[in-house]
Every structure is written in C-alpha cells, then in structure tokens.
Amino acid sequence: MINYDAQEKIFHLSNGEISYSIKVLKNKKLAHLYFGKALPEGIRGNHFMHLEKTSLTVNYYKDDAKFSMQNIRQEFPEYGRGDFREPSILIERESGSQLTDLKYCRHQIIEKKVILDQMPCTFASEKEAQTLKITLEDKVIGLKVFLFYTIFKNKNIIARHVEIENGNKEKLFINRLMSASFDLFDDNYEMMQFSGSWSRERHVEVRKLSKGHQSVGSIKGCSSAEHNPLIILKRPETTEDNGEAYGMSFVYSGNFLAQVEVDARSVARVMMGVHPMTFKWKLDRKEKFTSPEVIMSYSAKGLNHLSQQLHNLYRENLIAKRWQRQKRPILLNNWEATYFDFTEESIITIAKEAKALGIDLFVLDDGWFGKRNNDQEGLGDWYPNFEKLPNGIKGLSEKINMLGLKFGVWFEPEMVNVASELFKENPDYIVGDPSRANSYGRNQLVLDFSREEVVEKIYTMMAKLLTEAKIDYIKWDMNRFITEPFSRKLSSDRQGEFFHRYILGVYRFLGKVNKNFPEVLIESCASGGNRFDPGMLFYAPQTWTSDNTDAVSRVKIQYGTSYGYPLSAMGSHVSAIPNHQVGRKPPLRTRTDVAYFGTFGYELDPRGLSLEDKKQIQEDISMFKTYQNIFHKGDFYRLISPFEKNTSGWMVVSKDQKTAICGVYRVLNEASSPLEKIKLVGLNPTQTYHVNDDRYSGMVLMNFGLLLNDYYGENNVVGDYYSKVFILKSE
Numbered sequence: 259m260i261n262y263d264a265q266e267k268i269f270h271l272s273n274g275e276i277s278y279s280i281k282v283l284k285n286k287k288l289a290h291l292y293f294g295k296a297l298p299e300g301i302r303g304n305h306f307m308h309l310e311k312t313s314l315t316v317n318y319y320k321d322d323a324k325f326s327m328q329n330i331r332q333e334f335p336e337y338g339r340g341d342f343r344e345p346s347i348l349i350e351r352e353s354g355s356q357l358t359d360l361k362y363c364r365h366q367i368i369e370k371k372v373i374l375d376q377m378p379c380t381f382a383s384e385k386e387a388q389t390l391k392i393t394l395e396d397k398v399i400g401l402k403v404f405l406f407y408t409i410f411k412n413k414n415i416i417a418r419h420v421e422i423e424n425g426n427k428e429k430l431f432i433n434r435l436m437s438a439s440f441d442l443f444d445d446n447y448e449m450m451q452f453s454g455s456w457s458r459e460r461h462v463e464v465r466k467l468s469k470g471h472q473s474v475g476s477i478k479g480c481s482s483a484e485h486n487p488l489i490i491l492k493r494p495e496t497t498e499d500n501g502e503a504y505g506m507s508f509v510y511s512g513n514f515l516a517q518v519e520v521d522a523r524s525v526a527r528v529m530m531g532v533h534p535m536t537f538k539w540k541l542d543r544k545e546k547f548t549s550p551e552v553i554m555s556y557s558a559k560g561l562n563h564l565s566q567q568l569h570n571l572y573r574e575n576l577i578a579k580r581w582q583r584q585k586r587p588i589l590l591n592n593w594e595a596t597y598f599d600f601t602e603e604s605i606i607t608i609a610k611e612a613k614a615l616g617i618d619l620f621v622l623d624d625g626w627f628g629k630r631n632n633d634q635e636g637l638g639d640w641y642p643n644f645e646k647l648p649n650g651i652k653g654l655s656e657k658i659n660m661l662g663l664k665f666g667v668w669f670e671p672e673m674v675n676v677a678s679e680l681f682k683e684n685p686d687y688i689v690g691d692p693s694r695a696n697s698y699g700r701n702q703l704v705l706d707f708s709r710e711e712v713v714e715k716i717y718t719m720m721a722k723l724l725t726e727a728k729i730d731y732i733k734w735d736m737n738r739f740i741t742e743p744f745s746r747k748l749s750s751d752r753q754g755e756f757f758h759r760y761i762l763g764v765y766r767f768l769g770k771v772n773k774n775f776p777e778v779l780i781e782s783c784a785s786g787g788n789r790f791d792p793g794m795l796f797y798a799p800q801t802w803t804s805d806n807t808d809a810v811s812r813v814k815i816q817y818g819t820s821y822g823y824p825l826s827a828m829g830s831h832v833s834a835i836p837n838h839q840v841g842r843k844p845p846l847r848t849r850t851d852v853a854y855f856g857t858f859g860y861e862l863d864p865r866g867l868s869l870e871d872k873k874q875i876q877e878d879i880s881m882f883k884t885y886q887n888i889f890h891k892g893d894f895y896r897l898i899s900p901f902e903k904n905t906s907g908w909m910v911v912s913k914d915q916k917t918a919i920c921g922v923y924r925v926l927n928e929a930s931s932p933l934e935k936i937k938l939v940g941l942n943p944t945q946t947y948h949v950n951d952d953r954y955s956g957m958v959l960m961n962f963g964l965l966l967n968d969y970y971g972e973n974n975v976v977g978d979y980y981s982k983v984f985i986l987k988s989e
C-alpha cells in the first residue's frame with residue numbers, strides 16, 4: 259500500500275479507496291501533494307505543485323526566486339524560513355532560538371501499525387495496515403523527527419503521529435508539536451465542529467472557511483463538552499450521502515487544538531495536536547517525546563460514509579478486542595433514582611425490580627464510599643460507607659449477583675474533597691500552586707495525576723475493592739475542569755509538561771485497570787460527555803454521552819456524537835419523567851426509541867413504575883437484545899437532522915443488508931401540516947423488506963421512502979414528542 263518513487267522522490271500511500279502523497283523537495287523538506295480519492299496510477303510529475311515568483315515572498319535559496327516555503331503546500335511546516343503560517347513544530351534552544359531546519363534523511367516502510375508509547379492509539383493486525391516512517395533531521399541542533407503514517411487496508415483512514423528525539427548536547431524545549439498537519443489546495447470548504455456545553459454536548463455547527471484562523475480546542479484539562487476533538491471539512495454541496503469530506507479526530511483526552519488557517523492564496527492548512535498554549539516539554543539529551551495520534555479520514559461519498567469509516571475504525575481498531583466480541587450489558591443505574599439517598603435495602607429492592615424487567619447489570623452510582631452523603635465530602639476515600647452499606651461493596655455485590663445481576667460501581671478517581679481522609683492525610687496531592695488559593699468546581703479539587711505516587715495511591719484503593727468484590731463494571735467519572743495548573747513535584751523547567759503528564763497519568767491508571775482486571779467493563783463519564791473522545795474509548799469502550807437524559811435533547815446530542823463515534827460507544831439510558839434536566843415529559847415509547855440508538859440502559863427508579871410501563875420495558879429490553887448486534891455492529895446512517903427539522907431520523911443497517919432499524923422522532927405536533935416521509939439509505943435495492951405489515955423493495959424505500967403520516971395514528975392526535983422505530987427485514 260506504500261510506495262516510494264525514488265526518482266520523483268514521491269511517497270504514495272494508497273489502499274484502492276484513498277491516496278495520500280508526499281514529496282521530498284529539493285531542500286529536503288516535505289510537500290503535501292494529495293489526499294483524496296485513490297489515484298491508482300500513482301503520482302508523478304510536477305502538476306501537483308506550482309512554483310512561481312511572487313513579490314514580497316521570502317525565498318529559501320538566494321538564486322531561486324520561485325522556491326518559497328510560503329507558496330508550497332507542506333506536510334510538516336516549520337517556522338522561520340519563509341512560511342508565515344502556523345507551524346507544526348517549534349523547538350527552543352538554550353540560546354532562545356526557535357529556528358529549525360528539518361530535512362529528509364531516510365524512510366522505512368513497516369509492515370504493521372506502530373503502537374504509541376504510553377498512549378492510546380489504534381492497532382491493527384499485520385496484514386491490515388502498513389506504516390511509513392519518515393526521518394527528518396536538523397543537524398545543527400541534533401534534532402530528529404519521525405513522522406508516522408499508517409494506512410489501513412479496508413478503511414479510508416490515515417493514522418498519524420510524530421516522535422522527537424534530542425540528539426544534541428544541550429537541552430531543547432518543545433514549545434509546539436502538532437500530531438498532523440496538511441495543506442489543502444483550496445478553501446472552498448465548510449468546517450463542521452461538534453460544540454456545546456454541559457448537557458448540550460456535540461451540537462453540530464458549520465462555518466464557511468474564510469481567510470485567517472478558525473479553530474476549536476480546549477485548555478480545560480480534558481477534551482471537553484465545549485468542543486469535541488473532531489473536525490470535518492466538507493465541500494458546501496456535500497450532503498450526508500454525496501460529496502467530499504475530510505475528518506480529523508484526535509485520540510487524546512486532554513487539551514487540544516484543531517485549526518484551519520486559510521492563507522492569502524486560499525490554501526487551507528489543517529492541523530491538530532496538543533494545545534500549544536498549555537504545553538512546553540523539556541527534552542534532555544537523548545530523550546524522546548511521542549505526540550498523540552490523529553486519525554485522518556476521507557470520503558468521496560458524503561458524511562455518512564466518513565462517519566462509518568471512523569465507526570468501523572474505533573469499533574475494530576481502537577476498543578479492546580474483548581469488548582468487540584462481548585455484548586454490552588443492559589444496565590440500570592441508580593443515580594437519578596436515588597441520588598445520594600440510599601441504603602443497602604433500597605438498593606436491593608431496586609435491583610430486584612431491575613432484574614424482573616430483564617436488566618443485566620446494576621450500577622451503584624455516587625455516594626457509596628467514605629462519608630459521601632452529598633457532593634461536598636468523601637471524594638478520595640474509596641472504601642465503603644458502612645453506615646449505608648453494612649455489608650460493604652463485597653456484601654452488596656454478592657447479594658446483587660445472587661439476584662442474577664452483574665454489579666457495577668461509580669468512581670471519580672481523579673478528584674478529592676477537602677472533607678475526606680485522603681485530603682487530611684495528603685493535602686499536597688492536589689493540583690495547584692501552593693502560593694495561591696485554589697478554585698473549586700463541584701466543591702472538589704483535582705488530584706495531581708502527573709505524579710506517579712498519587713496515581714498509585716488511588717489505584718491501590720480501587721484495586722483492593724476490585725479484588726475483594728465481584729465488580730463487572732466501573733463508571734469512571736470526572737466532574738471538574740483543571741485550574742491553577744501547577745504540579746508541586748515538577749521542576750520549574752517542567753511545569754509546562756503538567757497537563758500532558760496529567761493525562762498520561764490518567765491513561766496509566768486506566769491501562770493498569772485494563773491489564774489487571776481485563777474483565778471489568780469501564781464506562782467513562784465526565785459530568786456526562788465532557789471527555790467523549792477516542793483516547794478514553796481505548797480504555798473504556800463506552801462513554802456516558804450526556805447527563806441530559808431527556809429524549810428530545812438526546813436526539814440532537816446523539817446525532818451530533820454520531821459524526822465521530824459509533825452507537826456502541828454512546829451511553830444512552832431511558833429516564834423518568836418529568837425529566838430531571840429539562841422537565842420535559844416525553845412518553846416512555848419515545849424515551850426508549852432514542853435510547854435504543856446507543857448502549858441502551860435505564861436511569862430511573864423501577865419501584866415507581868406502573869404495571870403497564872413494566873410490561874413495556876420488558877418487551878423493549880427483549881427487542882433490544884434481539885437486535886443488539888445490528889445496533890452496535892451495523893452501519894449507521896443519519897437521515898434527517900434534528901438541528902434542521904422538527905421531524906428527524908436515523909437508521910442502522912446490518913452489514914449483510916438483511917435487517918435495518920430506523921428511528922423517527924417528531925418534536926411538536928401540528929394540525930394539517932404537509933405530509934412527511936423519510937427516505938432510507940444503505941439498503942439492498944433489489945431486496946424486498948417487510949416493514950410492519952407492509953412489503954417494499956429497497957429501491958422504493960430509498961427513492962420514495964416511508965410515508966410517515968401512516969404511522970401518526972388516527973387523525974394525527976398523537977401529541978408532541980412522538981417517535982416510531984421501524985424494523986425492516988428482508989425476505
């Protein structure tokens with residue numbers, strides 16, 4: 259899949275679907291030639307690059323007025339030699355100089371996916387991927403840079419990361435290192451970003467590229483609900499099912515920057531990496547640094563196809579093999595049922611009811627440990643509160659298991675309350691500058707996970723519990739942003755490393771749990787979807803998508819999330835009404851029909867359910883179990899956007915196209931409104947599908963669609979918040 263044309267000095271990565279091409283220039287720097295639909299004949303000649311003399315540009319060579327870094331589309335741009343756009347790398351020497359002059363030295367084609375040191379990354383079997391490693395060197399400062407490009411066989415994906423080695427006598431500082439950058443030929447694109455806030459995560463926003471910078475990022479210590487580390491560039495005419503789009507997704511959970519810079523000649527430089535504002539890394543002689551991984555994807559067939567590339571990659575090449583094979587349990591979480599107010603007895607009663615409904619796993623949320631009776635105390639004391647749970651977690655887990663349920667527990671390992679034994683004994687474990695006061699978020703402080711001993715201390719407490727009790731699932735929460743970023747244990751010249759070291763500490767902890775307790779399923783959470791990213795998915799194959807469990811809000815949140823993440827990654831629960839976040843009262847049918855398109859579970863008190871609701875829930879759970887593989891392994895398609903229309907829809911199709919499930923959601927009802935239909939996609943046009951009592955060909959369903967008014971009940975008096983799930987089965 260990877261070729262090097264030594265005469266033309268051109269690298270060509272291609273898997274028959276996409277091509278990616280890089281040229282070694284005469285100054286031995288790398289030009290970006292092409293990323294897009296496959297060019298089977300390869301790339302030769304100069305027509306991918308145009309060099310011309312322009313006034314006011316600065317030239318690399320005294321005697322070549324045409325050769326200016328400013329006019330060249332680049333692959334790994336540097337600062338200080340004529341390119342005035344933002345660079346991928348900035349290295350500071352002891353002298354204060356930030357100049358580099360990196361030149362191509364050699365390359366290597368590796369017959370597999372390279373795994374990143376200490377960080378989450380995609381993986382692949384030997385035959386599935388090939389990696390190009392290009393070595394650049396700046397001989398003046400003894401700096402080596404290794405650029406990695408992995409191309410996957412059956413996916414439109416290029417995975418990139420960078421490694422750096424200091425071969426110098428003096429120490430160097432990395433002031434900036436983007437994991438991937440490439441220059442698009444023109445700027446006729448729209449940038450899609452997935453932005454929001456607590457309980458309104460990953461709403462789709464689109465802006466047309468214009469000259470200058472457009473970026474999203476985070477300096478909050480986590481990838482954040484405000485902006486997801488995913489951007490898509492699409493042509494203005496691109497739709498869900500047609501047209502060109504590029505995606506960039508960051509396998510990282512900390513501060514990030516995703517940026518497009520359009521220059522004077524409308525070249526669009528796209529880059530993604532650790533946010534340079536909160537990053538400065540010291541490299542002593544012989545030390546190495548590895549950047550996190552960026553996933554680049556391309557589709558010539560619209561946004562659904564682009565998303566499916568990411569879904570397939572994250573399902574098959576990122577989450578642990580074990581969770582690819584095993585079905586996810588349908589869980590009931592007690593948070594919205596009890597909050598902090600529970601006893602062993604009430605939990606057992608809830609669990610019994612849950613079992614009767616068909617639930618697989620009971621999850622005990624916040625409040626079971628230390629002296630935790632509200633959100634002001636107890637964080638950090640990861641041992642049972644024996645007043646609430648006289649038999650501890652071990653005793654409770656046994657009782658829950660006896661009911662025929664699996665058992666899960668909530669943790670918030672990265673945090674501490676001042677009112678805790680942990681803080682009393684180790685007040686210096688926190689993040690913060692001791693010469694200043696700390697800010698508080700949800701009454702808590704952040705533990706300094708950049709420190710090995712802090713990670714170890716919390717891990718030991720958690721491991722004790724996981725060893726003593728039979729725990730099948732952990733909800734790993736994180737409920738505040740990081741402020742006063744300062745580590746008491748880092749030297750002054752390493753304080754700029756704090757944020758990245760913190761995330762490495764989180765990864766180290768998670769990796770240890772995965773290694774030592776591989777059967778424990780982890781669901782990550784950060785006040786809902788405040789850290790929903792591929793980095794966390796590597797360790798925790800599902801993420802609590804949002805604290806907002808309202809079905810109407812969830813359609814938008816899950817729709818936006820689906821641009822980068824598969825349904826099997828999206829924690830989705832049916833909750834009670836009035837909804838606890840927005841007070842809305844959608845029917846149980848609608849709440850269920852939305853939660854189906856995710857991991858599926860419940861977040862309510864089953865003790866208060868009517869017999870009728872209980873019966874419905876039993877049927878709903880059994881329906882989900884029947885089709886779980888299709889929801890979690892099928893191809894997902896967005897059909898009508900809830901950001902644009904009152905009636906929205908999505909669907910999932912089994913890989914063999916024999917079964918499909920389509921969800922339709924209408925927010926408000928209206929009398930005498932235009933008739934509505936939904937066009938399906940991804941079906942086999944020549945197959946006949948049964949839909950309820952009708953039969954239609956795939957062709958009809960995809961070209962005309964399903965006439966929705968037929969399902970709106972007699973005279974359309976079904977009220978607001980209506981939903982319908984269609985199950986299609988081929989003959």
Ligand code: DGJ
Pocket residue numbers: 593623624668735737783784785786802804805
């Ligand atoms: C925030 C989470 O998102 C909720 O689901 C719940 O676990 C609470 N934390 C508990 O404090």
